[in-house]
Amino acid sequence: MSVGTWTSPAFAEEARAWVADRLVPLEVALTGEGVQPHARPWSSTIRFETTAGRVWFKVNGPGTRHEATLVRELDRLVPGLLPEVLAVDAARGWSLARDAGPVLREALPADELWDAWERLLPRYAEAQVALAGHRDEVLATGIAEVSPATVPGLARRLLDELAGTPEDEGGLSFGQAAALERALPVVAEQCAELRACGVPDSVQHDDLHSANVCWPGTPADARVIDWGDATWGHPLGTMLATLNSIAFHAGTYVDGRPAPTPELLRVRDAYLEPFTRYAARADLVRCVDLARRTGCVGKALAYRAALAGEPLSTHAENEFPVRDWFLGLLED
Structure with missing residues (x-):
């Protein structure tokens, strides 16, 4: 252990x-x-x-x-x-x-985090743009590819795996498996739309929140840490963990999703700005929604990797996160 x-x-x-x-x-x-x-x-x-x-x-x-x-x-x-x-x-x-300084969550009060994210995320996005041209070097590190091209197949295999696992060991009920079976064609369509949007695949941190950013005082000095969940995939998938976390700590996470407050939309739009070289802003906003939905597959696989080799009790203590995230495909 x-x-x-x-x-x-x-x-x-x-x-x-x-x-x-x-x-x-x-x-x-x-x-x-x-x-x-x-x-x-x-x-x-x-x-x-x-x-x-x-x-x-x-x-x-x-x-x-x-x-x-x-x-x-x-x-x-x-x-x-x-x-x-x-x-x-x-x-x-x-x-x-x-050391790169205190984490953002400890460095600034909650009401100042919106501005920090609005200034930080464009820099992270520019790095994603730069990394898009280094696919071979990045994949050679052993990072998983969870891209729009691979997600449908990954989801298929994960469904087969969890459908054959007892519920008390983190598997799916018959009803859950049937619902996910019906969802897979929709996931494939969403991935096809993401592939067509023009934004190239890149490194996607997949756990970018305020405890994974060191903040010495300015956006230029900020450093991103904890890359264990990162994948090679659609860069806008970052917005699943990031927007969820920002909204949760701001008290604006409602009914299982971040509320579209003016502050949150400014953060999202600031992040999208570097990607406007590839697509119109309206199309990018649509792609954020698609990447957040299909990103549930990546989050499920990230937890499967993180808990590899751990006993069943550890999976249970973490409330079977592989199943929990995979079921996110069924949320409206």
């Missing part, structure tokens, strides 16, 4: 030794013991103080181990979007990065 391993004294010492060794070429030394803010089934982090400031060690579980290689490649392709990556052990899914 990952959490038990990662919280053990033996692992803490092994991680500390690895970090210390990787800092030697930088002429940097540790100045204290590590502090472990959290350990979850899919990853854990340990922060260390050094003679050159704070650094963060991260370990990923088997389903998200590629994150270490991915962040190194993204740091090379779009420098400044992520915290500087100092070292990577791809085989073990370990990475070491410089």
Whole structure:
């Protein structure tokens, strides 16, 4: 079990030794013991103080181990979007990065987050535009492709898998499976429309919220962290997690969806601006809706990867998120 391993004294010492060794070429030394803010089934982090400031060690579980290689490649392709990556052990899914400041959720009060997102998201979108031309390099990191071209097939296989799994183990009821069967042709049509919209596939963070953005003080200095759920797919799929999270923390998440408040629409439109080189704004707004709907498949698969190798009890403790997200295809 990952959490038990990662919280053990033996692992803490092994991680500390690895970090210390990787800092030697930088002429940097540790100045204290590590502090472990959290350990979850899919990853854990340990922060260390050094003679050159704070650094963060991260370990990923088997389903998200590629994150270490991915962040190194993204740091090379779009420098400044992520915290500087100092070292990577791809085989073990370990990475070491410089501290990039407090997370956005802790740095600003709730009523100031709208403006921060409105200024930050265009920069993230420009990075997605730039990364669209690096498909081969990005896929070589081990990131999954969950694009409009692949989602129909992925949804088909996931439905077959969950329909054959007992309900008390995270599977589907007969009625749920039948409803999803009827939904699959609609998903295929939505994916075809997304493919036709003109926006190229790119890296899609899939968990971009205010606890995954470091905010030293300005949008230019902000850094995006926690790329374990990222996929290669339709970039506008980012808006599923991002708009849901912003609205939830603002108290405007109503009836299972973000309310279309003026603040939320400004954030959405600011994000879409860099993509107007590919399509008209009205078409992009339509594509956000489609990408949010079909994005439920990607979120389900992200949780399946994150919980890979974990016992059934861990899936149950997380309320069987693979099934829960997949059923999102049935929401109006």
